[in-house]
Amino acid sequence: MSNAVKIFALAMVLALALFLAVLCGGYAPWYFAWLVGTTMIVLISVSGAVLFETQEAAGGPRSQSQGQGGGR
Numbered sequence: 001m002s003n004a005v006k007i008f009a010l011a012m013v014l015a016l017a018l019f020l021a022v023l024c025g026g027y028a029p030w031y032f033a034w035l036v037g038t039t040m041i042v043l044i045s046v047s048g049a050v051l052f053e054t055q056e057a058a059g060g061p062r063s064q065s066q067g068q069g070g071g072r
Contacts, residue, residue, distance in 0.1 A: 024031045
């Protein structure tokens with residue numbers, strides 16, 4: 001993806017955020033916090049799932065210790 005497309009996409013996200021802020025009026029900070037918080041929860045959950053799948057596919061430490069009789 002070229003830099004121009006990335007910059008345009010970010011500009012559109014910014015314009016949408018500004019539109020929502022104006023539309024919501026006095027409730028804008030609450031809606032903004034709700035949107036950012038929900039987005040962060042989803043991103044953190046997805047990144048955790050990706051890390052877990054990567055460790056499982058690579059034969060991570062957990063699967064290696066189980067194969068050695070529990071580790072201790």
